[in-house]
Amino acid sequence: MSKTILEVKDLKINFKTYAGLVHAVRGVNFDLKEGETLAIVGESGSGKSVTSNALMKLIPQPPGIYESGQILFNGRDLVPLSDKEMAKVRGNEIAMIFQDPMTSLNPTMKVGRQITEVILQHKKVSKAEAKKRAIELLTQVGIPFPEKRYNQYPHEFSGGMRQRVVIAIALAADPKLLIADEPTTALDVTIQAQILELMKEIQKSSKTSIIFITHDLGVVANVADRVAVMYAGQIVEYGTVNDIFYNPKHPYTWGLLGSMPDLDNNEDELLRTIPGSPPDLTNPPKGDAFAARNEFAMAIDYEQEPPMFQVSETHFAKTWLLHPDAPKIPLPDAVAKRIEGFVAKEAEFND
Amino acid sequence: MTQQPINKEMFKIVGGNHDATEKLADKSVSFWKEVFLRFSHNKMAIFGLITLIIIILMAIFVPMFSQYKYSDQLGVFNSPPSADFWFGTDDLGRDIFVRIWAGARISLFIGITAAVIDLVIGVLWGSISGLAGGRVDNIMMRIADVLTAVPYLLVVIVLLVVLQPGLFPMIIALSITGWINMARIVRGEVLSIKNQEYVLAARTLGASTWHLILKHLIPNALGAILVTMTLTIPSAIFTESFLSYLGLGVPAPHASWGTMASDGNKAIASYPWRLIFPAIFISLTIFAFNAVGDGLRDALDPKLRK
Amino acid sequence: MIKYILKRLMYILLALFVIVTATFFLMRLAPGSPFASERNFPPQIEEKLNETYGLNNPWYIQYKDYLIDTASFNFGESMKYKARSTNDMINESFPVSLTLGIEAMLLAVGFGVLIGVVSALYHNKWPDYLATSIAVLGISVPSFILAGLMQYFLAYKAGWFPVSGWKGFGYSVLPALAIAFSHMGFIAKLTRSSMLEQNNSDYVKMARAKGIGKWTVVFRHTLRNALLPVVTYLGPLTAGVVTGSFIVENIFAIPGLGKHFVQSITNRDYTVIMGTTVFYSIILLFAVLIVDILYSFIDPRIKLKGAKN
Numbered sequence: 001m002s003k004t005i006l007e008v009k010d011l012k013i014n015f016k017t018y019a020g021l022v023h024a025v026r027g028v029n030f031d032l033k034e035g036e037t038l039a040i041v042g043e044s045g046s047g048k049s050v051t052s053n054a055l056m057k058l059i060p061q062p063p064g065i066y067e068s069g070q071i072l073f074n075g076r077d078l079v080p081l082s083d084k085e086m087a088k089v090r091g092n093e094i095a096m097i098f099q100d101p102m103t104s105l106n107p108t109m110k111v112g113r114q115i116t117e118v119i120l121q122h123k124k125v126s127k128a129e130a131k132k133r134a135i136e137l138l139t140q141v142g143i144p145f146p147e148k149r150y151n152q153y154p155h156e157f158s159g160g161m162r163q164r165v166v167i168a169i170a171l172a173a174d175p176k177l178l179i180a181d182e183p184t185t186a187l188d189v190t191i192q193a194q195i196l197e198l199m200k201e202i203q204k205s206s207k208t209s210i211i212f213i214t215h216d217l218g219v220v221a222n223v224a225d226r227v228a229v230m231y232a233g234q235i236v237e238y239g240t241v242n243d244i245f246y247n248p249k250h251p252y253t254w255g256l257l258g259s260m261p262d263l264d265n266n267e268d269e270l271l272r273t274i275p276g277s278p279p280d281l282t283n284p285p286k287g288d289a290f291a292a293r294n295e296f297a298m299a300i301d302y303e304q305e306p307p308m309f310q311v312s313e314t315h316f317a318k319t320w321l322l323h324p325d326a327p328k329i330p331l332p333d334a335v336a337k338r339i340e341g342f343v344a345k346e347a348e349f350n351d
Numbered sequence: 352m353t354q355q356p357i358n359k360e361m362f363k364i365v366g367g368n369h370d371a372t373e374k375l376a377d378k379s380v381s382f383w384k385e386v387f388l389r390f391s392h393n394k395m396a397i398f399g400l401i402t403l404i405i406i407i408l409m410a411i412f413v414p415m416f417s418q419y420k421y422s423d424q425l426g427v428f429n430s431p432p433s434a435d436f437w438f439g440t441d442d443l444g445r446d447i448f449v450r451i452w453a454g455a456r457i458s459l460f461i462g463i464t465a466a467v468i469d470l471v472i473g474v475l476w477g478s479i480s481g482l483a484g485g486r487v488d489n490i491m492m493r494i495a496d497v498l499t500a501v502p503y504l505l506v507v508i509v510l511l512v513v514l515q516p517g518l519f520p521m522i523i524a525l526s527i528t529g530w531i532n533m534a535r536i537v538r539g540e541v542l543s544i545k546n547q548e549y550v551l552a553a554r555t556l557g558a559s560t561w562h563l564i565l566k567h568l569i570p571n572a573l574g575a576i577l578v579t580m581t582l583t584i585p586s587a588i589f590t591e592s593f594l595s596y597l598g599l600g601v602p603a604p605h606a607s608w609g610t611m612a613s614d615g616n617k618a619i620a621s622y623p624w625r626l627i628f629p630a631i632f633i634s635l636t637i638f639a640f641n642a643v644g645d646g647l648r649d650a651l652d653p654k655l656r657k
Numbered sequence: 658m659i660k661y662i663l664k665r666l667m668y669i670l671l672a673l674f675v676i677v678t679a680t681f682f683l684m685r686l687a688p689g690s691p692f693a694s695e696r697n698f699p700p701q702i703e704e705k706l707n708e709t710y711g712l713n714n715p716w717y718i719q720y721k722d723y724l725i726d727t728a729s730f731n732f733g734e735s736m737k738y739k740a741r742s743t744n745d746m747i748n749e750s751f752p753v754s755l756t757l758g759i760e761a762m763l764l765a766v767g768f769g770v771l772i773g774v775v776s777a778l779y780h781n782k783w784p785d786y787l788a789t790s791i792a793v794l795g796i797s798v799p800s801f802i803l804a805g806l807m808q809y810f811l812a813y814k815a816g817w818f819p820v821s822g823w824k825g826f827g828y829s830v831l832p833a834l835a836i837a838f839s840h841m842g843f844i845a846k847l848t849r850s851s852m853l854e855q856n857n858s859d860y861v862k863m864a865r866a867k868g869i870g871k872w873t874v875v876f877r878h879t880l881r882n883a884l885l886p887v888v889t890y891l892g893p894l895t896a897g898v899v900t901g902s903f904i905v906e907n908i909f910a911i912p913g914l915g916k917h918f919v920q921s922i923t924n925r926d927y928t929v930i931m932g933t934t935v936f937y938s939i940i941l942l943f944a945v946l947i948v949d950i951l952y953s954f955i956d957p958r959i960k961l962k963g964a965k966n
Contacts, residue, residue, distance in 0.1 A: 056866060083871065091868035098866075106878050108885075109960055117877075118867045153957045292368045300361035316778040326362045348920065383812055395793075423929060500672035502941045505899045505934045512930065513683045514921060589799050594906045596717050598923050616805040616908065630802045638797035 005209055006032040006055075006175055013047075020282040024050045026233035027069070029308075032177070035207040039220040041256070042230035045278045048213045051230070052179050055211070056094055057086045073177070078126035092122040097169035103164035105154040111165055112150035118172040136170040142198060143287060160191035167198065174206070181213045192303075194305040196222055217260050221245060222340075226314070229253050232279055232289035238308075239315035241341055245342055249309075249317035251294045258334035288320065291294065296321065296329050365527045386517070386574070389650040396646020400641040406636060410455035417448040421453035422604040441614070451604055451628055457607040458636070461518070465525035466580045472526070473533025474576065480534065481541025493540070497532050503528040507590070510598040518565045518601050521594065525587045533579050540572035576652040583642035585637040591594050592633055593609040658950075662777060665949070671941045676938045680931050681723050693751075695889035723931075732932025743932035751824060751936075756904065757836070758898045760829055764837035765844055765894060770887060772841070773848025777883075778875065780853065788845060795842020801904035804835035808908060808964045821910035836901035840894055844887055851883040887953050895944040938951050 009052035013025040016192065025047045026124050032038050035344070055071055057078060071078040073094065078086065090096075097102040106114060115134040119125060131150070138146035141164040154162055163183060169179055180199065184192040200223060203210055210221055211332045218284055220227055220241070226245045229237040231240035237250040276293040279285050285292070291301035300320050320326055333340070389458035390396055424444045432439045462483060480491040507524045514520035588608070594600055595609030596616070603610075608629045615626030682822070731744035753850035776788035811831060812820040818831045854859060856879055864874045902915035910916075914933065955958045 041386050058862065058866060087868045087870055089868065090866055096863075096866040098859055098863055100859060104863045105406065105883070106860045106864070108881050108956060109878070117864075118868065120867055155958045168861075169863075173868075295366050296364055297366055297368075299365050301363065303367075320362070327364060374731040412659055495672050497668065499943060500668060500945070501676055502899075502938050504896075506936055507674065508922060509680050509683050509930065510933060512925065530863065587687045592799055592899070593801065593904065596907075596920055609935055612805075616801075620806050620813055626802070626805050626809075630798070630806060633802060635792075636794060637799075641793075641796060 001033045002036070004031050004033050004212075007070075007072040008055070009070040009072065010049075011051070011054065011061065011071065012067040014065045014067050016065065017282075018229075022281045024233055024281060025054065026281075027282060028230075028233075028235055029322065030228050030235060030238060032211065034176075034209055035203065036225040037203060037210040037212055037223055039212045039214060039218055039224035040225045040230055041214060041217060041220055041227060043215055045232075045281070046230040048215075048230050049181055051211050052096075052211060055177075055179060056096055057081065057083070058090075058096075082270065088122075088343070091118050092173045094177045094179065095173070097163075097166055097170045097177040097178065097180040097183045100186045101166055102186070103161055104166055105162060109152055110151055110153060111157070115165070115169050117173050118169055119259050122173040134168070134172070134242040137171060138165070140171070140202075141165070141168045142194075144170075157297075159187055161228050163187060163191075164193055164198065167202070171202065171206075171208075176208060178208050178210045180210060180214070182215070183212075185214070185216070186217065190335055192219070192260055199223065217256055229256070232284065233281060233320065234289065236290065236319070237317040239311070241315075243312065244317035246339055247311070247315070248331075249311055249315075250290075250319045251296050251321070251323060252290050253317075254332055255293075256334045257338050258332060260338065278319050288318075289320055299325065353512070380509040380582070384411050386557060386647075386650045390646050393646040393649060394644045394649075397607065398640025399646065402436075402635060403484055403638040403643065405630070406455060406528060406639070407459065410452050410459060411425075414449055414456065417446075417449040418453075419449050421445065421450045423556075429618075429625075431622075432571075432624055439622070439630045440620075441625055442618065447611075447625065447628055450631060451608070454606045454608045454611055454629065455497075455632065457518070457601060458588055458591060458609065458633075461525065461591050462584040462605065464522050465587040466530065468522070468523040469529035469583055470529035470576065470580055474537050476530065476570035477534035477537025477539075478541050481545065482547075488538075492506035499531055500527065504590070504593075508597065508599065511594060513567065514600075516599045516602055518605070521591060521601060524592055524594070529583050529586070533576070533583075535577050536575050537572055540575055541568060544568055544571055545651055574647070578644055578648045579645060585640040588633065588637055608636075658816060658947060662946075662950070665946050667684055669946065672798060672942060673935070673938060677724065677727055677931075677935055678720075678882060679719060680934050698794045699889040705942075725938055727900040727935055732928065732935065743929050744871060746929065747914060747933065749938055750914040750917055752910055754915055756903050757833055757906070757911065757913060758895075760833040761836040761840075761898050761901070762894060764826055764833055765840035765898075766887070766891075768837075769841040769844025770884065773872040774852060774875075774880065774883075776845065776849040777852030777856065779837050785849075789849070792842040792849075795838045795840075795933075796846070798839065800835050800839050801908065803838055804832065804908045806906045807831050821908075821912045828909075831907050832911060834906050835908075839901075840897055844894075847886055847890060848883060851886050854885045855879045885952075885956055888948065891951075892948040895948075896941050899941060 006026055008030050011025055011028045012023075015022040015024055028047070028051055040048045040051065049060065054064075054066070055078070059066075066079050073089070078089065081089070095255075098232075102148045104264065106109070112131065112134055116127070116130040117138060119130040119133055120127070120210040123130075127129065135146045137152055138149055143149050143161060143164055154165070157165065166183075183199075184195050187195065196219065199210065199212075202208065210223075212219070214220060224241050227238070228242050229250065230281075231242065231252050237244065237248065237253045244253060245257070248257060252274070259273050276291055279289055279292070285302075286305075287303050288294070288297070288306055292299040294301065298320055306318050306320045306323075308316045308318045310316055311322065321329060330336075356434075371541060381597070404482065419425065422445065424442065425446065426444050427436070427440050428444045430440045436446050441447055452555060476491065476495070480488045502613050504599040508528060510524050510527070511520060514523070522651040579585075590596055591600070592609035592612055593606060595607060596613045598613075600613065601607050612626055612633060615624075615629060661680075665930075671876045730744070772788045772791060776785045776792075778787050808820060810829065812818045813863065819828050820826055826917070859872060861879055865871070869877070902913060903919050904915075905911075906913040906915040907919050918933045919936075920926075921933065
């Protein structure tokens with residue numbers, strides 16, 4: 001049984017804004033084992049980015065407030081740590097890959113220095129050794145002519161190359177946990193695939209744990225071991241990739257699966273969307289936050305927030321539909337079809 | 352969280368209510384209303400606006416109703432501020448208080464007129480250049496580039512030396528290069544709007560160029576134009592004062608704040624109030640226009656729009 | 658780079674040509690001759706003077722002569738002060754103005770950046786409000802007005818500084834400050850908003866995510882990028898300091914070129930006006946060129962237009 005390196009317990013984060021107090025993260029629980037990849041999926045406003053930034057205490061306080069909860073990294077709670085103490089953790093034990101490679105690199109600093117900066121900050125090595133390591137990293141992330149590239153500026157790299165540099169920077173101090181905040185969203189689809197491959201390779205070779213934030217279920221299927229689906233600041237479904245893709249239980253997850261565009265779609269099949277918009281988190285709705293957009297919502301969904309129901313040892317979902325008294329809803333057609341497709345592809349692959 | 356007892360009734364399917372969510376999310380306010388709201392939250396801008404309104408009102412009414420007229424020589428020379436003469440008197444025995452407000456009329460008139468002239472020329476130059484595009488645009492902008500390189504204050508000084516100081520020569524001199532900035536900004540707006548899809552759409556629907564200018568170009572460019580104009584005025588007031596110090600200001604008996612300051616500066620050792628009062632009002636007015644202009648610019652900034 | 662410089666030199670020559678021509682023709686339009694205001698000259702002497710200054714020649718010949726003179730940096734003789742060539746005046750007084758100007762620029766940039774950075778780092782706390790107030794004050798009060806007030810309160814009344822003259826470093830403090838203050842305010846404002854903008858950028862967040870300390874991030878990452886707009890302002894700053902010097906030198910009785918320039922305006926001494934105008938123009942145009950080249954070295958993203966990489 002591999003070691004658990006991260007445990008997040010009932011994390012609640014608020015933001016003080018002119019419009020009021022925004023409850024961005026409303027009680028999030030998950031854990032992560034050594035060497036595994038957890039994908040956090042959700043739409044904009046679900047709280048996934050806030051959660052990932054919160055893990056590294058990168059939320060500016062004010063206006064952010066760590067209302068309650070714990071972030072246990074290797075048993076140590078990060079929430080009460082001061083900024084100075086956190087600085088020893090950041091880049092060193094936990095590193096982050098940001099979304100937009102065009103803006104996450106300092107435009108007036110040479111790329112090589114942006115990598116060695118991390119190494120020199122956390123490891124007692126000479127400048128020459130740091131440079132050597134940086135060039136190794138550039139090679140590892142697949143950048144040709146690394147010695148030349150070391151002295152170049154970010155604008156001399158393409159988007160995909162820049163993201164590789166960002167990954168190199170993240171790996172520079174051998175972190176145990178990598179948080180990737182939508183690392184491929186800003187890239188072309190073909191480049192996306194390359195970056196994902198790169199990350200999988202890295203994980204295989206160095207046993208880093210990865211938290212992968214995304215809104216794209218296709219990416220999830222590709223890289224994740226386990227998945228947490230977030231909606232309106234909470235995790236609504238949680239399980240292994242197989243659990244989520246072959247046996248989804250939450251209507252929101254159904255909506256996500258149903259709305260995935262698929263090359264095998266029939267031309268005259270309409271793409272299913274989830275109607276409506278996410279709720280305003282300055283006034284989180286009573287009950288199940290997804291109720292208003294849920295065609296299967298029940299009266300109780302508007303009254304009481306559902307607890308997390310356990311579906312299996314690995315699989316949990318936060319919906320009243322799993323209550324013994326709830327009607328048994330068959331999987332919507334679109335979702336069932338999607339799952340058939342997955343199964344078929346899996347079978348093909350295995351042959 | 353209060354736990355109500357759960358009964359089987361509550362598990363009847365009732366479905367979603369998503370139209371409500373759409374309505375809440377769509378609380379869109381009209382563009383100008385939003386601009387106004389953001390502007391009114393800017394304390395400095397509001398302070399500047401109020402200051403300007405007070406100054407303008409005083410400039411209009413004080414000379415009308417004051418017991419002294421601005422050119423009246425009252426036989427009390429160089430006296431410090433007192434109950435009779437709130438801002439003191441100058442070397443010809445004139446009441447400085449009423450002269451400040453008469454001077455306000457002139458300084459503001461000069462500043463605003465120069466800004467308006469810059470507006471007209473700039474908008475024409477910029478829109479023609481932007482709409483025409485191609486070689487015409489190129490040439491017009493090259494001319495503007497060369498003219499920008501010319502250090503304008505020097506040309507202005509030479510111009511005034513030649514034209515003999517006066518109210519209208521002053522205005523002409525001040526508007527001479529300000530239009531270039533306006534032209535550039537207008538051209539920028541024209542170019543960005545020209546290529547927007549809604550313009551292409553309107554065109555395909557048969558809209559004429561004139562209609563496009565009126566209905567689309569001007570409302571969108573209005574913000575930038577307004578900001579530029581508001582920020583040109585304090586620059587004009589500054590330059591007018593500057594030129595007055597060089598002896599090129601409006602001639603007596605009219606007085607602008609610039610000429611009053613210049614005269615006051617000569618006598619500063621003995622009668623400091625003759626410089627202090629015009630100095631205060633020049634600075635205050637420059638500040639107020641800048642504050643309002645900055646406030647407008649921030650209120651219009653699309654990046655800040657939520 | 659060479660290509661770029663050559664292209665810019667062309668623009669400069671073009672601009673200078675416009676200035677010289679405009680100045681020339683404007684001067685010709687000026688009513689009366691420069692001699693008319695003074696004592697009445699007997700006609701023969703006036704005739705002689707006109708001839709000496711070539712004022713009897715047709716305009717195109719005068720123009721040609723003028724262009725040639727200007728191109729060879731011969732700015733002629735003062736019409737007011739006989740036997741004083743404009744070139745001499747410039748040579749004598751420019752170094753004084755240069756010293757004053759450099760002092761003013763150092764003050765403006767040095768304090769401006771300092772105030773702006775402090776402002777941004779203590780955003781919305783009292784140092785920010787104090788610094789912003791100083792900046793606003795600077796921008797609102799014209800340099801020449803400030804000069805008069807400073808002279809009165811700090812020199813005349815308080816006696817902390819000499820009232821006028823140019824006999825040592827102490828004499829340069831008030832005038833340099835007067836010239837610098839409004840630019841200091843503008844630079845402070847510029848630096849502040851630039852710093853705030855950079856502080857919110859992704860790469861700063863990334864730097865913090867690397868575990869680098871707050872202040873190290875500011876000095877190693879944020880500041881460098883935030884100062885780029887300030888470098889761009891150096892061109893207009895030079896122009897502002899030059900024009901600021903005119904009146905300030907007059908107020909503090911400093912024997913600089915600005916003072917001569919102002920005097921020549923009052924005297925309607927056309928040759929000096931023209932010569933000084935052209936001289937100043939050359940300086941300003943080259944200042945802008947130098948700043949642009951400087952900027953291209955500082956910002957690695959900039960490839961100068963017309964330059965081959």
